[in-house]
Amino acid sequence: MPLTQSMRDLLAKFTTTEDSTSERFGSTGAWVHVGSSTAAFSSTMNSLQSTGVVMKALDSGYPKRNDGTESTAANILAYRATYTTSEAVFDWNEFGMKNSSSTATGTGTLFQRLLSTEGSKPNTQTWQPTIKITLTT
Amino acid sequence: MSLDALGCIAKVELTLRTYDVLESGDPACPHLHLWTDATETQRCACGRTVVLASERTVIESASE
Numbered sequence: 155m156p157l158t159q160s161m162r163d164l165l166a167k168f169t170t171t172e173d174s175t176s177e178r179f180g181s182t183g184a185w186v187h188v189g190s191s192t193a194a195f196s197s198t199m200n201s202l203q204s205t206g207v208v209m210k211a212l213d214s215g216y217p218k219r220n221d222g223t224e225s226t227a228a229n230i231l232a233y234r235a236t237y238t239t240s241e242a243v244f245d246w247n248e249f250g251m252k253n254s255s256s257t258a259t260g261t262g263t264l265f266q267r268l269l270s271t272e273g274s275k276p277n278t279q280t281w282q283p284t285i286k287i288t289l290t291t
Numbered sequence: 292m293s294l295d296a297l298g299c300i301a302k303v304e305l306t307l308r309t310y311d312v313l314e315s316g317d318p319a320c321p322h323l324h325l326w327t328d329a330t331e332t333q334r335c336a337c338g339r340t341v342v343l344a345s346e347r348t349v350i351e352s353a354s355e
Contacts (some may be wrong), residue, residue, distance in 0.1 A: 157300045165299065240313055243304075249305055262292050270349045280341060282308040290301035 185236035201259040208242040210235035246272040
């Protein structure tokens with residue numbers, strides 16, 4: 155499963171309140187990252203792997219948790235962003251949630267990284283990825 | 292017990308919706324102001340209607 159080691163450690167920090175507000179995946183802290191790399195996932199990764207990663211802040215009203223629509227349970231987190239026509243015009247292959255707008259591996263915490271070949275985004279369309287993460291016991 | 296069973300992410304689900312931006316309204320608008328009306332049609336403040344072109348969901352679960 156695509157949980158990163160850095161997110162594993164951040165979850166531990168949450169329980170001891172060692173985290174800072176800037177590390178939380180809230181409406182202003184969470185960023186959707188999209189890239190073109192098809193490199194296999196490793197839990198040591200802390201960023202997407204392509205050089206042209208484009209990040210977006212969340213759409214209004216996100217994240218959602220147990221809202222009955224996008225998130226249908228207390229353990230489901232739903233994040234959504236909208237990429238406009240001119241943004242991220244490349245092959246979409248990797249998707250991640252990060253608590254930073256920085257694409258650098260040394261900054262912020264990458265929650266997960268999902269690989270999926272979604273094709274090339276044209277400059278005539280807006281694309282809207284929704285990432286739902288289900289936490290479990 | 293597998294390590295997956297001990298993991299704290301059971302599933303990651305990606306839903307990608309793509310929208311065609313119809314060529315009407317203000318051409319200078321970067322479409323940063325999308326909103327969804329009561330009929331689930333996305334619109335932009337510049338007047339362009341944004342039409343759902345495709346929707347696809349992929350799921351990566353712990354058992355995979």
